[in-house]
Amino acid sequence: SSHPAVVTVTGAAGHIGYAALFRIAAGAMLGHERPVHLRLLELPHAVSAAAGTAMELDDGAFEQLLSVDIYDDPRAAFDGTDFALLIGSRPRSKGMERADLLQANAAIFAEQGAILNDVAAEDLRVIVVGNPANTNAAIASAHAPDIPAERFTALTRLDHNRAIAQLAHRAGCVAREISRVTVWGNHSPTQYPDIFHARVAGRSGAELATDRTWLEDDFIPTVAKRGTAIIETRGASSAASAASATIDHVHDWVLGTPADDWTSAALPSPGVYGVPEGLVCSFPVRAVAGRWEIVEGLDINDFSRARIDASVAELAGEIAAVGDLLPA
Numbered sequence: 512s513s514h515p516a517v518v519t520v521t522g523a524a525g526h527i528g529y530a531a532l533f534r535i536a537a538g539a540m541l542g543h544e545r546p547v548h549l550r551l552l553e554l555p556h557a558v559s560a561a562a563g564t565a566m567e568l569d570d571g572a573f574e575q576l577l578s579v580d581i582y583d584d585p586r587a588a589f590d591g592t593d594f595a596l597l598i599g600s601r602p603r604s605k606g607m608e609r610a611d612l613l614q615a616n617a618a619i620f621a622e623q624g625a626i627l628n629d630v631a632a633e634d635l636r637v638i639v640v641g642n643p644a645n646t647n648a649a650i651a652s653a654h655a656p657d658i659p660a661e662r663f664t665a666l667t668r669l670d671h672n673r674a675i676a677q678l679a680h681r682a683g684c685v686a687r688e689i690s691r692v693t694v695w696g697n698h699s700p701t702q703y704p705d706i707f708h709a710r711v712a713g714r715s716g717a718e719l720a721t722d723r724t725w726l727e728d729d730f731i732p733t734v735a736k737r738g739t740a741i742i743e744t745r746g747a748s749s750a751a752s753a754a755s756a757t758i759d760h761v762h763d764w765v766l767g768t769p770a771d772d773w774t775s776a777a778l779p780s781p782g783v784y785g786v787p788e789g790l791v792c793s794f795p796v797r798a799v800a801g802r803w804e805i806v807e808g809l810d811i812n813d814f815s816r817a818r819i820d821a822s823v824a825e826l827a828g829e830i831a832a833v834g835d836l837l838p839a
């Protein structure tokens with residue numbers, strides 16, 4: 512549809528937000544026909560940086576960009592919003608334990624979920640990028656009882672895209688020749704990029720997977736540890752690729768996945784593939800008429816099962832660690 516979309520970006524002055532905003536404004540996310548109102552939410556200390564980004568967005572003279580507004584109040588920023596890109600989250604600071612980080616973020620996402628429940632548009636769609644993304648999405652959803660849980664998603668598209676890139680290098684082909692890759696589980700090093708159902712330049716992924724040394728010692732760890740490798744090489748965490756994957760996620764959610772292919776997104780489990788109901792887990796998904804549908808019935812071999820189970824166990828542990836922030 513071509514009615515204007517209200518898009519709220521949190522952490523808008525951060526590295527990922529900065530890269531995402533220009534592509535949203537240019538029509539890469541919702542198509543070139545759809546006008547956009549952009550809302551930039553930041554913490555008070557970063558509002559000025561967001562205002563500077565808004566000046567640059569102005570200077571892009573983007574044809575379909577109707578407005579850019581800056582907020583430090585989530586209730587105002589989310590009022591009537593159609594798309595909430597939850598990129599801002601609390602980074603780990605020195606001496607902070609993992610459990611403290613989970614708690615700090617759970618508090619942020621509990622508040623944002625409750626506010627979205629009160630003020631967002633009827634057709635709200637949420638993509639959580641801020642880590643721990645899967646659990647943050649679960650917490651936000653738990654605090655938004657009036658919004659269907661399936662509208663709360665977390666980003667694993669970057670992991671999916673990284674897997675495609677590695678396969679393309681391996682096979683000497685381009686990304687377009689690769690389909691049906693799946694990332695399962697958590698957006699963390701336990702994630703499992705599954706190529707057993709993939710098609711790679713006319714070959715089956717299962718055939719590539721017969722080289723277990725490559726699969727286990729090269730492909731899987733390269734994809735799972737790519738974020739760390741980028742920090743070590745670039746001297747800063749991945750930002751443009753994370754922004755690009757966020758755009759891909761929302762684009763496909765709204766405009767559909769290509770025929771004969773699927774992608775990966777983290778959604779609340781309806782209890783399929785042995786993933787306990789409610790855990791926000793990455794699955795193979797197609798988007799049909801603006802809704803994600805999990806691709807069901809894939810044969811999961813023992814190799815895959817063990818890896819999926821390990822990542823799902825980690826997700827269950829994260830939820831247990833923030834249990835007191837889940838409403839009874």
Ligand code: NDP
Nearest residue numbers: 521522524525526527557599600601640641642748749753
């Ligand atoms: P980035 O824009 O680089 O990253 C934002 C979040 O995305 C982080 O949680 C980061 O996780 C996560 N992320 C998920 N996937 C990836 C990936 N593949 N590569 C890199 N990051 C990934 O962070 P900045 O610090 O530059 O910006 C964050 C902004 O958020 C700040 O401007 C801050 O003021 C704001 N903020 C807003 C809040 C709010 O609106 N309520 C709350 C807290 C912060 P990780 O940390 O694990 O890299």
